[in-house]
Amino acid sequence: MKEDGRFKTNIPWLIFLTAIIVLPIIVRSNYIVSVMFFVAIYGMLSIGMGLLMGQAGLFSLAHPTWFGLGAYIPGILSARGIIPPLPGIFVGAICVALIAYIVGAPVLRLRGFYLACATFAIILIAQVVAAQLTNLTGGPEGLVGIPALSLGGFVFKTDLHFYYLSWAFCLGCYWFCSNLINSRIGCAMKSFHDSEVASQSIGVNVAKYKLQIFILTAVMASFAGSIFCFYLRFAVPDSFGFPLLVELLMMIIIGGVGHLRGPLTGTFVVLWLTELIHGYLGKIFPVMTSEVDAIFFGILIIIVLIFMPRGLTGWIDQLINLGRKLYDRFRGSTT
Template sequence: MTSPSITSTRSLLRTLAPVAVVLTVMGIALMSSGYVVTVIGFAAIYGIFCTGLNFFMGYTGQASFGQNAFACLGGYGSAILCGGLYWDPLPAFFVSMAFSGIVAAIIGYPTLKLRGHYLAMATFALGLITYEISIEWVSLTQGYMGYSGIPPLGVGKFELVSEKHQLIALTVILLVGIWISTRLRDSRFGRALRAIAGSEPAAQALGVNVARYKLLAFVIAALYASAAGSLFAHFIGFISPEVFGGAMVVQSFTMLYLGGIGTTWGPAIGALIVSMLPEFLRGLKEMQDIAYAIILVSILIFAPRGVFALIGGWFRPKAKEGDAP
């Protein structure tokens, strides 16, 4: 048995270590050139997206291949409201989020009755439909051309003009997002979600309204996705249908599994790794794709539950071991 004080020191380390990692990376980015800032900014945005997706895929154990649809709604929501109708970024951000949440609830209600592969297919279709709409509804979205002239983040007259200021805002939002995820995971609500991932019949037999909790997780994931989409629009100032295409799904899955699906910090850590890795490998020229693939596969072999679960294990009391690969 570990004494309580050691356990609490360890759990404190477990909490603070990832915060330190994220802040260090952001700090380095702030002292670097514009390009690095952009890369890390992307990582933070993906971190927000994946932290949300983790509610549905990690905690609740369901599959969604269509979460890019809600990033698309958020992105276009902010682009149209701010770029076209000259709203302030903040109300546009929240209105887009609310809209995405409502759409997720309406679509999720019937869709989430499906399970496993069927749910995956249905959500995949959702992503495709949204993608098609963003291309075809030219009067609203400007189609393939994309939407430009989106102002940077800001409140009222105060605009975060420089990318570095925006990166600070993104980091703060990411940390808030992870904080929410951590709080929710370790609660009656979060336990109900994780129970569904473990065994739906058992959760049901204990009085958990499985359909309702799945829907809540789906909506939360959509809210995060919408936020990520809006932030992308403001950060880059331009969006097009391709930004929220199928590649986003693949990318976010890689981040989720690499970082540690179902963990609190894993999605964000995964987003950082996957975003930065190609930059570190740039020197390898034509070998970089191969090196990238090798590194990803190795991480998945040696840390099958993700980087965060692996590192988290080092700080955990011995008695908890038993994560058989």
Template sequence: MGRKNWLIMLGAAIFIGVFPWLVMPFKAVSHYVDVMVFAGIFSLVCIGLSLLMGYAGQISLAQAAFFGIGAYTSGILTSKFGVNPWLAMGGGTVVCATVAWVVGVPSLRLKGHYLAMATLGFGVIVNIIFAEEVNWTGGPSGMIDIPYLRMFGRKITSDLAWYYLVWGIVFLVLIFCFHVLHSRVGRALRAIHEDERAAESVGVPTAGFKVRVFMLSAVLASIAGSLYTHYVTCLNPSSFNLMWSIRFVLMVMVGGMQSLWGALVGTVLMTFVGNEWLQVFAELEILAYGAILLVVALFLPGGIVSIGGFRRKRRQSALEGAGT
């Protein structure tokens, strides 16, 4: 995965490792550990979305739905059937992969606007199901009393334990994804993004690869959803609605979708913006989201990581061809 990425990873790991100890002594910011747990969970979704959008060039406005499917599968299996949470998490990934396959095969034949609309429609349908299947999901009023995650025979309850667990998973997933990108598979994904016809001509089954990367992104969203379930221990359909799908796209775009680091930076930044700093604006929050999305799409298509010459050569072309 390249020397440069290992170095960045080392730096990021050190930062993540010491971060809690920097903020915990100060009361005003000690809850940043909690915010970072959410940032880590969302990062898993956004890493998958970055593979899909930034590398393979396919848009999805359904990531919140996969996040939700993972979350509800975990929630239902553990609270109603007493299944081991880790097993339930695995179950969630299987469900998500299956759903992503069923939806992905016909959807990914579509391009651009139609793909966006199809994933959007799918996401809204899933959300309606969450709200309507009251017996299973608790409906709009939500689902509560979801058991805690256990590890080595102990409940994981403290923010700090969650922090290291979630970020540990994030780094494992990052390493996995960097390896994928720096391989035959990753090259094929970039090839699909650049020129589908040419990719086919050298033997890349473009449709199959698009579906598989869509499934991978769904599986990552599902793992994130399961973690989310056990962290907050209650679920509500509004955490998985269209606005959240758009937020995930926003997180990836703010950071820069052509780089996994961009997805990570964007997610952490936007989680802080959403959970912390925009609270000041209260009702204006939604306007701020719209404005940020617009400004990034119009003026900074390469995202934050494209600022200052970092990956400059890709800057202009960050969005080029994506989803067309």
């Protein structure tokens, strides 16, 4: 609720945007580009979860399921030649929105940990269903035969194509969500997080906004899932289960949920740290990398929770504030 214009001149935002655009041109490394592709995909998920948990106070864990549905629905439709990939992505998003509506309407009446339990059950159910409906989903062996994604005559083939596609979606979601947070609806969301009775007393339809934000973030996850699926040309139930949830929660905790920057930063940090661990420790402990991962991130989360309860971004903001205050005091004493 601060600036007036639609595209405010925001220097850090412009620098970030330019960095994303020129990064593949400068580094020319397929490896870095593909990791950054995953940062964008997981970023869309964690931004949505950060919005739900940090702003609206909804402890919903169903994100891996929306991600999975977003992958499977267009995947199945295009593998069977019913709908081509590109429209399939949007059909998938509409289906996910409908399912999120049907699931959310009863489930969002729950609060706190009860909501977490119910939404966690959704992940388990969805995973079992995906593994058992062998005819439709290919079962635990995975869905194969997904055609390449194409837009007009342009076929998305290389990592670079998917890099730009995923970042376009990710930054679009980020922009949309940050506008939303600063709007009337975002304030209403924060208000029922702070005090639900007060929020109702001034006419905020809490149930309606909870459902809207739940569906919005589900659709964002669905887009991420679709891009992910057409990138791999393959989908297995295991990639949309509990491990993904843990990874997402890790990103949110490490990044902090006070602002949308947090989840995106957390995604970046977690994914690159994982890569570094695998790159360096893979040589030392060739068989144990996933265990080393778990121990390392476990310790990191404890450290973050103790020393930076508002996550990395919250901690950096605090440091900047402190620096500013010291600077002001210094200037005050010299003049």
